[in-house]
């Protein structure tokens with residue numbers, strides 16, 4: 001250490017405390033990075049890497065352009081510690097004092113170009129409570145919106161929840177850090193440790209009435225934010241405790257599979273439920289919609305009350321149009337008050353707040369005049385915050401400049417002293433003009449000018465050819481240019497000091513008045529936050545009404561049983577993507593007696609689409625939106641599990657089949673009779689008999705032990721015979737016909753099992769070489785012939801057999817499933833009462849069994 005220069009020693013000391021962050025070290029007009037930081041940052045930011053005389057690698061960015069570089073690092077999941085000079089370099093003895101003034105992390109950003117308006121940026125914290133319970137809290141620092149809950153599961157559940165929320169950062173204890181860090185999944189969030197000092201000031205006020213377990217996580221979060229941001233947490237609202245059972249629970253994989261918020265293929269919003277539903281006008285409304293899709297409700301009354309409001313808006317086109325017009329003038333109130341709370345709001349922020357608040361009385365009045373009970377109630381609840389508006393209207397100028405320090409933020413007439421100073425500086429300019437005129441007359445130099453520059457202040461300028469006019473008794477030469485001389489006089493300097501001091505003083509006063517006002521407004525933050533919530537919800541309701549009208553959606557009805565009757569249902573997203581092609585509607589009827597559908601049909605016929613549309617319908621209904629169907633009578637579903645489609649977790653190092661089994665396990669262990677299960681082609685990732693046995697045994701288990709509404713699709717036509725043993729199972733198929741040797745998909749769901757596989761036709765449509773197609777036809781014909789010869793069913797009717805002992809099965813694996821006599825032997829074996837059989841009886845049995853084989 002001692003071999004380093006004093007400045008480098010200072011750097012290394014500070015860096016020690018911020019090992020996991022890029023340290024932006026202020027040196028004059030630059031932020032410099034050294035050592036490892038410099039090497040890594042220069043690569044990420046594409047800036048030149050140099051080295052100091054002592055060979056220490058370094059790179060730097062100009063301080064006025066630092067924001068962009070910092071944002072780039074943050075958006076890639078890094079942290080940046082901003083280290084400033086905290087004393088005037090001119091007054092410093094030795095090395096200038098420096099301190100980290102803020103640690104910027106992916107979960108604590110409050111503004112910047114990379115931030116999306118309609119996205120929440122969550123930072124979360126979690127504690128393991130027991131083997132299957134987790135305390136979880138999360139917060140958007142930019143809006144101050146925070147939530148806590150208890151999750152069921154272990155550290156894996158934490159990761160899933162973070163991915164669901166697209167949270168940016170997780171703050172945990174050291175023990176949990178190790179566990180989460182060990183999970184091999186590619187983290188899309190930054191992981192940080194916060195030791196549990198938990199002495200956050202007034203923490204209790206954020207977590208009143210929360211379970212004690214979740215309080216710790218909130219305190220840890222607040223402590224981390226206080227430490228990193230080193231400023232006020234004033235705008236952070238009390239956290240909302242969410243009971244899990246008040247929401248429809250959908251796990252991360254299912255959310256992904258159903259493409260609720262982002263598409264599987266490229267993570268885009270296009271082609272998702274959000275894309276369909278988002279007609280919101282305000283940023284706050286956009287974020288609220290995402291939250292609602294993320295957490296549909298499971299409370300009938302709450303859902304129905306949302307639906308009632310949507311209906312009211314649906315019935316009043318004019319009101320909707322007027323409200324939308326008004327919303328266009330409303331800025332992001334949540335983030336505006338966030339910046340006010342943080343103390344970083346500028347003049348333009350306050351002007352935007354004023355502009356937004358000016359619209360509120362009109363919005364309120366529109367609702368009050370609506371002649372609709374539900375809307376009038378909403379209107380009455382709006383606190384219009386007009387006293388804040390008045391304060392801003394009086395104080396803040398029409399178009400304030402970007403920087404508060406440039407002046408022009410405060411209105412004339414707001415403060416008498418400011419008016420006086422402004423007068424002096426305006427009048428000062430008049431004095432100068434008068435003085436210029438006077439000097440021209442006194443000296444006789446017609447081209448005499450009075451000018452101003454930062455170095456010399458005001459001066460009198462005479463061109464070279466006119467310098468003989470200079471009055472030597474009063475003029476003091478100040479500067480010589482190529483073709484002019486500049487002078488000052490006592491009178492000029494006197495005026496100058498009057499003007500400049502008035503200007504300086506007025507800027508200082510203006511800044512003071514501005515910060516005072518900003519402080520004053522802090523007291524109103526909770527009120528504006530409440531208003532923001534009301535506006536955001538109104539925006540979502542109107543968006544639902546818009547979408548319902550545009551896409552011919554219907555109001556769903558709910559009842560207390562588990563029956564589900566969707567008539568002429570559609571997949572609204574697929575339909576929207578199809579442009580003008582006709583989407584074929586289908587019914588989905590599940591009753592207490594028939595609550596499982598086994599769906600067969602050719603590839604590409606629409607099996608997955610049908611299953612997804614049922615799930616999407618339930619989700620839309622439970623967020624309080626209308627649904628894509630002619631009519632829908634629905635249960636309140638508690639959880640949705642899907643095992644659908646894409647092998648999307650290859651990066652996680654799991655085989656497709658393993659993931660399929662893990663997801664099935666998750667669904668089967670967590671589902672209840674009120675859940676909806678979607679199993680698309682279970683077992684297709686392994687050999688036919690393995691897969692078929694697994695599919696069958698899962699269906700039996702769900703049928704006998706869970707009793708959930710279940711849609712099962714399969715290519716194993718053999719499974720369709722299960723309706724004979726599983727009373728609640730109904731066979732349906734998606735129809736297709738053949739025309740001129742080509743398959744034509746009708747996409748229509750019909751009763752009963754499909755009768756033929758169209759796989760080869762699909763292969764033909766995909767333009768596989770003709771030879772392959774014709775060879776496949778030959779092979780198929782052979783198989784079909786073989787099947788005809790063999791009358792026995794491949795499906796094992798006796799459930800025990802699907803778990804048949806490996807050792808017996810292996811040598812005759814394929815035969816055993818097909819061989820009728822083996823089936824009989826197995827049935828006999830199963831029926832043996834071993835404890836009631838004598839040794840002789842056993843011998844006799846063996847003899848009989850052997851005979852069966854012959």
Ligand SMILES: Nc1ncnc2c1ncn2[C@@H]1O[C@H](COP(=O)(O)OP(=O)(O)OP(=O)(O)O)[C@@H](O)[C@H]1O
Pocket residue numbers: 574582583584585601602603604605606607608609610747748
């Ligand atoms: N009801 C419908 N009306 C019109 N087009 C539909 C309908 N259902 C599905 N389609 C179209 O058919 C395509 C294939 O549907 P889907 O992927 O659901 O078939 P699948 O039977 O599950 O196929 P596979 O067995 O190969 O997975 C969809 O992309 C969609 O364009």
